[in-house]
């Protein structure tokens with residue numbers, strides 16, 4: 001059945017991909033973003049776009065008659081959150097509370113909260129199931145507090161809320177403009193430009209990388225599957241790679257001969273992430289795009305959309 005879906009953070013990486021995926025399947029998407037991190041170029045022209053802040057009380061008006069809300073709007077970068085902790089709490093915690101309150105007032109039948117694998121920062125049990133969390137950093141704590149409010153609204157108002165803990169999502173539209181961009185797009189772009197990739201730390205941190213199309217598919221599934229109501233799901237692959245291995249895989253594809261530059265480690269990151277995805281699998285979901293395919297698709301996107309735009313002078317500087 002076609003639905004009317006609100007996506008907050010629609011100009012960001014995951015939100016813009018989700019919106020496109022929902023629209024391609026005939027749904028209507030109402031998008032909210034204040035464009036602090038996302039860009040309007042990411043937003044599909046079919047989205048009914050509203051340049052609003054998730055902390056604005058009036059967003060309730062945009063949620064009326066919605067069948068579902070995907071709340072993805074956030075300050076999603078660890079470094080930004082550490083540099084501006086009060087703002088991180090305002091956006092990720094108070095912002096989430098405001099979207100929850102809007103959804104309650106508007107009687108939205110389904111609410112999905114984008115939580116994070118950073119919830120497991122202090123947990124040493126791999127693959128990690130959903131049952132225990134130990135957030136440490138500012139980003140993790142602010143997202144954790146948002147999730148706590150989701151639990152309150154579920155308990156107090158019987159709202160249908162699903163919490164999804166994304167692991168390291170990658171793919172097209174991931175923000176390559178940031179000062180420290182995510183590894184995949186950072187390595188690929190630098191190597192395509194003939195520059196040496198930068199690795200922070202030893203490169204031995206391991207991450208569970210999940211391709212954005214698989215995340216879209218999971219999001220679509222939970223929108224329609226009542227078995228997901230009131231539950232928490234890891235969204236990863238159950239396989240992890242070190243940053244050095246990611247560099248190797250990209251180098252095998254691009255054959256640049258460029259060796260990484262190692263810089264001082266970034267603080268506040270977990271050493272290992274690896275998802276136990278049994279709960280998501282029980283809903284019939286399976287990650288389909290392996291790292292080779294995912295990297296090929298990401299290389300194609302960055303070549304076509306970013307490098308060609310840069311050559312024509314259309315790309316924006318880093319923010």
Ligand SMILES: NC(=O)c1ccc[n+]([C@@H]2O[C@H](COP(=O)([O-])OP(=O)(O)OC[C@H]3O[C@@H](n4cnc5c(N)ncnc54)[C@H](O)[C@@H]3O)[C@@H](O)[C@H]2O)c1
Nearest residue numbers: 009011012013014034036037038053054073074114166169
């Ligand atoms: N990408 C990942 O690997 C990953 C992993 C775990 C969790 N998540 C979560 O998934 C969600 C989406 O992540 P992403 O990678 O797309 O991040 P992103 O930074 O690309 O997108 C977030 C969007 O939220 C918008 N935003 C920020 N503050 C806002 C505000 N006050 N009002 C309105 N809009 C605001 C930004 O402009 C941006 O477009 C976030 O909630 C993030 O915490 C992402």
